[in-house]
Amino acid sequence: MSDSTLPIKTLPIVERWDCTSCGQCCRGTEIPLDDDDLQQLRRQQWDRHPDYQGVQTVVRQGMLRRRYRLAQRDDGRCVFLTGEGRCRIHEEFGLAAKPLVCRVYPLQLVPLDDVALLTLRRSCPAAAADQGSELRTHRDTAVQAVRQRPQLAQAAPPPPIIGSVRRSWPDTRLVTDALERLLTDEQYPLVRRLAHGLRFCDVFAQCRIRKQDRPQLAELVTLLAEGVRQEVVDLFRERRAPGRAASVLFRQIVADYLRLHPRVSLRESWRERLRLAAAAVAFVRGQGPVPRWGDGFPETTFEALEERKLGHWGVELQQPLQRYFETMAVSLQYAVASRPGWPLIDNFRALAVAYPVALWMLRYACGEREPATEDVIEIITAIDRGQGYAPLIGRQHRRRISQLAALGELERLVIWHAR
Numbered sequence: 001m002s003d004s005t006l007p008i009k010t011l012p013i014v015e016r017w018d019c020t021s022c023g024q025c026c027r028g029t030e031i032p033l034d035d036d037d038l039q040q041l042r043r044q045q046w047d048r049h050p051d052y053q054g055v056q057t058v059v060r061q062g063m064l065r066r067r068y069r070l071a072q073r074d075d076g077r078c079v080f081l082t083g084e085g086r087c088r089i090h091e092e093f094g095l096a097a098k099p100l101v102c103r104v105y106p107l108q109l110v111p112l113d114d115v116a117l118l119t120l121r122r123s124c125p126a127a128a129a130d131q132g133s134e135l136r137t138h139r140d141t142a143v144q145a146v147r148q149r150p151q152l153a154q155a156a157p158p159p160p161i162i163g164s165v166r167r168s169w170p171d172t173r174l175v176t177d178a179l180e181r182l183l184t185d186e187q188y189p190l191v192r193r194l195a196h197g198l199r200f201c202d203v204f205a206q207c208r209i210r211k212q213d214r215p216q217l218a219e220l221v222t223l224l225a226e227g228v229r230q231e232v233v234d235l236f237r238e239r240r241a242p243g244r245a246a247s248v249l250f251r252q253i254v255a256d257y258l259r260l261h262p263r264v265s266l267r268e269s270w271r272e273r274l275r276l277a278a279a280a281v282a283f284v285r286g287q288g289p290v291p292r293w294g295d296g297f298p299e300t301t302f303e304a305l306e307e308r309k310l311g312h313w314g315v316e317l318q319q320p321l322q323r324y325f326e327t328m329a330v331s332l333q334y335a336v337a338s339r340p341g342w343p344l345i346d347n348f349r350a351l352a353v354a355y356p357v358a359l360w361m362l363r364y365a366c367g368e369r370e371p372a373t374e375d376v377i378e379i380i381t382a383i384d385r386g387q388g389y390a391p392l393i394g395r396q397h398r399r400r401i402s403q404l405a406a407l408g409e410l411e412r413l414v415i416w417h418a419r
């Protein structure tokens with residue numbers, strides 16, 4: 001590897017994965033393409049291939065900044081996925097000819113200042129279930145990817161912490177370390193840890209940190225992190241439903257995530273767009289039947305979903321979801337990779353909101369029956385797919401998150417939906 005690339009390290013918590021060839025990553029997933037991928041695809045001359053005459057293989061995205069992704073069929077399958085569930089690029093040109101993301105998925109490198117942390121994208125069901133070999137056995141795949149694209153493991157600038165206030169990595173790590181401790185605190189259940197983290201963000205966002213030196217910042221962070229445990233006690237005692245404005249914002253976020261649920265398959269057509277527009281209106285109203293998102297969901301109403309408590313939801317079932325949030329915090333994936341450019345505090349809030357979203361989807365997917373492990377894995381893959389999905393990394397989503405924070409409703413949402 002070049003001198004400028006960072007050493008690659010796995011997390012202090014053991015993650016597991018082996019590919020089970022389920023093909024889920026080739027359905028409903030947007031595969032971004034960089035310049036090297038585009039050149040490689042051009043060299044493969046798919047436009048001259050008899051099976052791809054007139055078929056669009058690459059889609060351009062973004063108005064100002066050009067971004068590209070692999071095209072999908074009408075039903076959301078990758079344009080290169082064959083009827084036998086294999087990759088056409090792989091079949092014709094071999095593994096090395098595939099776009100980089102396809103070759104390394106679900107491995108994820110998170111470059112910091114002195115190390116690139118190797119973790120997993122849990123949009124892969126095997127990774128979400130922690131199934132397979134220890135991640136360190138796949139380290140060579142990451143090393144090879146970095147040899148080809150050194151930028152994957154080059155030191156990254158720290159994200160802004162609050163608004164546009166950017167500090168050095170050591171200062172930023174004071175805050176991420178505090179959030180990591182709150183989110184991995186085994187004394188508390190996950191819902192309580194998330195409420196602690198959100199309360200920390202609320203108070204910290206009001207502090208003027210621009211002129212504080214490191215010792216002052218360290219003292220402030222420690223004080224706040226110690227205080228939040230007491231501050232959320234009343235919220236848990238009350239367990240009040242979120243207000244109307246917060247519920248509308250929340251359901252709009254749910255509607256964006258729901259498109260990423262493995263049981264949903266959306267087709268590229270005007271009819272589908274009209275159906276989605278109607279569904280969006282229904283989600284704003286939040287009354288009556290929940291629009292059908294596919295055959296895999298039972299019929300229900302918004303009111304029933306609001307009132308229903310989760311059935312038996314034991315520690316074992318919650319474990320994969322808890323692991324998702326813990327690894328996000330320890331790997332700093334949420335802060336660096338999930339929504340590039342977002343301030344750290346907003347990124348943590350967006351991560352925390354994924355929890356009530358996941359539980360809303362779990363209620364929706366299960367109907368009257370109790371959740372099973374497969375249901376939990378599905379909701380993890382759905383919320384992880386939100387990373388890199390344009391509606392959930394863009395300005396509108398950030399505005400919704402900020403509005404929920406300004407209303408003081410984020411903790412309430414987390415607590416209410418976990419009941």
Ligand code: SF4
Pocket residue numbers: 018019020021022023024025026105106123124125126127
């Ligand atoms: S989703 Fe995961 S397990 Fe399934 S084919 Fe892709 S990498 Fe393999």
